[in-house]
Amino acid sequence: MLSSSILHLAWLSIAAFLAGGMNAIAGGGSLLSFPALLQVGVLPVQANATNTVALLPGQFTSAAAYRQELRRYRSMLPALLTAAFAGGLIGARLLLATRQQTFLRMVPWLLLTATLLFALGPPLQQRLFQGVHHAHATGLRPLARILLPFGIFTISLYVGFFGAGAGLLIMGVLSFAGIDSVHEINALKTIITSTSNTIAAATFIFYGAVLWRYGAAMMIAASLGGYLSARAARKHKPRGIRAVVVIMGCIVTIYFFYKLY
Numbered sequence: 262m263l264s265s266s267i268l269h270l271a272w273l274s275i276a277a278f279l280a281g282g283m284n285a286i287a288g289g290g291s292l293l294s295f296p297a298l299l300q301v302g303v304l305p306v307q308a309n310a311t312n313t314v315a316l317l318p319g320q321f322t323s324a325a326a327y328r329q330e331l332r333r334y335r336s337m338l339p340a341l342l343t344a345a346f347a348g349g350l351i352g353a354r355l356l357l358a359t360r361q362q363t364f365l366r367m368v369p370w371l372l373l374t375a376t377l378l379f380a381l382g383p384p385l386q387q388r389l390f391q392g393v394h395h396a397h398a399t400g401l402r403p404l405a406r407i408l409l410p411f412g413i414f415t416i417s418l419y420v421g422f423f424g425a426g427a428g429l430l431i432m433g434v435l436s437f438a439g440i441d442s443v444h445e446i447n448a449l450k451t452i453i454t455s456t457s458n459t460i461a462a463a464t465f466i467f468y469g470a471v472l473w474r475y476g477a478a479m480m481i482a483a484s485l486g487g488y489l490s491a492r493a494a495r496k497h498k499p500r501g502i503r504a505v506v507v508i509m510g511c512i513v514t515i516y517f518f519y520k521l522y
Contacts (some may be wrong), residue, residue: 277479281486310465315479330448349457352421377511378426
């Protein structure tokens, strides 16, 4: 008979594989992998830290694919990435300073926020990108250049602390600032979240908050799931993935509200 630790490792590897695939196609992978870690008995803060590290590699490949779209914003990238770095670092430290029980009580609300952001994503993006075109822009207004890093810093605090659903917040801020290309917004969003999550993951590793007996296997599984799903999505556009993620997020959120409240 298989020991419970092997069963836990197998279940978490499956959850990470699916989460990596979901992130590659539609996003929302943390709505599966984070609760899976809680389910096998990992403490809430360590579960979030391990989940952040496990899903990180797939973000690097996405960021590399957007090199061309970032060229127009090379002068702004140092300020934006510094803001993302600082926000991710402080958010991660806030998480590590939060008591386990306190964070556990926050979990249903964080999952609810992430699920709502993910569910409302398409209509909100449609409204945000009305009038967005792909022509060359004249650049951002000086005030937007000054204020944008502060907005990115604020959202990056959430990325470092929890992070699920933050991509939509970043896209909204970038669009509001006047960036006029969907591809450029996606490129900036990817590099910003990659930076925030990388420093958050490094912080979690430095302070020993990552459970490597689960994290290493989940990292491999998530990377494999993301790669295979991305290849499949290029050939056959999957349908209904977003709806599945939203339904799953609702079920998990309701479960944790019921369990904790």
